[in-house]
Amino acid sequence: MLRYTLMRLGIFAGCLVVVWGAVYSGIFPRGFGDSNFLWVLLLSLVLSAPISWVVLRRERDRASERIVSRVDRMKANLEANRSQEDVADDTARAQSQPS
Numbered sequence: 001m002l003r004y005t006l007m008r009l010g011i012f013a014g015c016l017v018v019v020w021g022a023v024y025s026g027i028f029p030r031g032f033g034d035s036n037f038l039w040v041l042l043l044s045l046v047l048s049a050p051i052s053w054v055v056l057r058r059e060r061d062r063a064s065e066r067i068v069s070r071v072d073r074m075k076a077n078l079e080a081n082r083s084q085e086d087v088a089d090d091t092a093r094a095q096s097q098p099s
Contacts, residue, residue, distance in 0.1 A: 001063045001066065001067070003059065003063075004056060004059045004060060004062075004063045007052075007059060008048075008052050008056060011048050011051055011052050011055065012045065012048040012052075015044040015045075015047045015048040016040065016041070016044040016048075018044075018047075019040050019043045019044045019047065020044075023036070023040055023043075028043065
């Protein structure tokens, strides 16, 4: 997951540099007044999202599989703990009941 996040940030940083250069060279329009930095950030975000979606598809699928396997393991561990508690509770109740 960390690898995917770093790759996504790398794509965003690359888009930020390209958009910044394009805005200051006049290819893309400048923002109004002091909003130029916000305009560059927003435009970089809009451009990096579809690029990340296409380029990082395999990495996103791998990260998703890892997350699903972790969640399944956690569910299995929780169920095992519940069943152990149930057995211990049933044993304690059976021993505490008068014969």
